[in-house]
Amino acid sequence: MSKSNKDPKQKNVESGVKLFEEKSRKSVPANRSPTRQKSINKSLLSLDKTQEFSETSQKLKIDGENRSENHRNAVILSGYSSRRVQYKKNELEEGAVNVDADVVKNDRTLRDEDWFLEKIEKCRAKKLQRICVCPLPRCYRITDAFDRFKxxxxxxxxxxxxxxxPPCCCIIxxxxxxxxxxxxxxxxxxPDxxxxxxxxxAEAILMQNRKKKLKKLKKAKKCVIGEYYQFGLSHPCADDVKYVRGFVLKTKNKNKIGCVYVGCPDGFAPRFTLLYSHPNGSDLSDHLIGIPSLIDIARFYRCEVYSYDYTGYGISGGIASESNLYSDIQAIYEHITLEKRVDPKKIVLLGYSIGSAATIELLRHEQDQKPAGVILQAPPTSILRxxxxxMGRTKHLEKKTCCxxxxxxxxxxxxxQIPILVIHGKADKTVPVEHGKLICQRAITKVAPEWVPGAAHDNVENCREVWRRVRRFVKVELNLK
Structure with missing residues (x-):
């Protein structure tokens, strides 16, 4: 076949490969030594590759030959705990944290605790942004408008x-x-x-073409129960999430839910097993690529982590409801204790926001398989409260619960009847700290709570006090070493 008759897609792939080969023949930049480059390529990095981008991506500007403007693709992470992924074509915003340069470069989570705590504090009150290296499409304005419409x-x-x-109970x-x-x-x-x-x-072009060939399972009902899967992100140039295995469970309400497992890093035996229940405005992807992530949790505490998407979230099927939420956490807890045969005395439950309601409901019915302890982050007393x-009511917390x-x-x-640690931000306006104090007051087996100054509802995890308090709770009060 002559070159003039080649498929445009094939030309695009060949041009990407050619550009990649030319770049690889060039000398290594001054800020990256050849020895360090080889060691990075040969060994597992200490942070998920989806959180690592080269310094060269910071300097890259996509200059359209036939366009009057220069553009840079900024990957905006915003929303619950600054994790929701949105892709926009613009420059880094003023006051935002550049993830490439300031946050995850040369991560030392295992070797330098102070550096890691400083890293998460840096993302406490700022939006996270990354530079995307996807080629700028010709109709990018239409693409952006359509994405905003969706x-x-x-x-x-x-x-x-x-x-x-119509019924008020359903609306609530x-x-x-x-x-x-x-x-x-x-x-x-x-296989190939x-x-x-x-x-x-050039590598972004190769990644786009690779993702087009993958058989993506976007719904849990298409997955096989009992099999493990890799975790991929929808953005064209995003790397796969490493150190994570995805799987699917079927609940007693006949729904299939997506779950993930993060093993203890570097082959260490896990000190304990953490079951994480996320807030209502996020899903698994938010807690695997955000800062901090479930991978950070596993590395900082040297534990293994299980988490799951509620019914109606992410790839999980069905419609989100209170009954489905309780059956979701029951399904993954039984998977951990019965199928994986993890000793319940080595399990710690962590519920964040509405995840705390699911955690408490699970504990009410697990009298024989009680876990070691439970952590409640920003727990609401109830929805109506x-x-x-x-709405501005101040004396409604102590009143009797409405039917x-x-x-x-x-x-x-x-x-x-197990130790309970309550963590709440004093600056929380969504679920005020009074909710956490009332729950702590009525708990029987509570330990000393942690009221975090300056922390809001969606950034309480970005406070070093929380990480140190949880570690003390696990090592000293639960004696899981």
Whole structure:
């Protein structure tokens, strides 16, 4: 076949390969020695590759030959705990943290605790941004407009869903769930698959073509129960999430949910097993590529981590509801204790926001297989009490629970017979710190709580006090060493 008759896609791939080969023949930049480059390529990096981009990507500007403007693709991480992934074509915003340069470069989580705690503090009150190295499409303005439309439609559709059912109890229950747009998928790499680490535009082109060939499993019902999958991100130039295995479970409510497992780093025996239940406005991808991530948790505490997406979140099927939420956490807890045969006395439960309601409900029914302890981060007393606080009511927390209220942790906490650690930010306006104090007051087996000054609802994990308090809780008060 002559060159003039080649498929445009084939030309694009060949040009990308050619550009990649030319770059690889060039000398190594001054800020990266050849020895260090080889060691990075041969050994496992200490941080997930989806959080590592080369310094060269910071300097890269996509200059369109036939365009009057220069553009840089900025990957914006925003939303719950600054993790929701949005892709926009613009420069880094003023006051934002450059993830490439300031946050994850040369990560020393295992070797330098102070450096890691400084890293998460740096993301406490700022938006995270990354430079994307995807080629700028010709119709990028149309693509951006269509992406914004999809985001708006997703929110409008959920608002209509919340308000469409007349009974107040259904509206209250549905208002507790705000699943974000799915940004990930599970996949099994083909035999000839080649792992690509994206650092520049040429590698981004190769990654785009590789992802087109993958069989993406975007719904849990298409996955096989009992099999492990790799975790991929939807953005064209995003690397696969390493050190994570995805799998699917079926709940007693007949829903299939997506779950992940993060093993203890460097082959160490895990000190304990952590079951993490995330907040209502995030999914698994947010807690695998954000800062801190579940991978950071596993490395800092030298533990193994399990987490899951609620019904209706991410790739999990079904519709989010209180009943489904409780069956979701029951399914993964049984998977850990029965199938994986993990000793319950080595399990610690961590519930964040609405995840604390699921955690407490699980403990009410696990009298024979009690875990070692439970951590509640920013726990709400109940949904109606949270809504009442948003409407300016101040004396509603101590009142008797209404019959239509949902997720009433305040009425269940006294049944828990294992150590309970309550963590809450003093600057939390979504779920005020009074909720955490009331729960701590009514708990029977509580330990000394942690009221974090200056921490809000969605950045309490970015405080060094929280990480140190959790470690002391596990090592000293639970004696898991």
């Amino acid at each position: 985001g708006t439609w997703h929110r409008v559709k959920h608002v209509v869903f919340v308000a469409c059912c 229950q549905r208002s507790a769930f705000w699943p974000p747009r799915r940004e990930y998928y599970f996949f099994k790499p083909p 698959d080649v792992i690509i680490e994206v650092n520049d535009e 949270v809504i009442g606080g948003m 239509i209220d949902r997720f009433v942790t305040i009425d269940k906490i006294h049944e828990i």
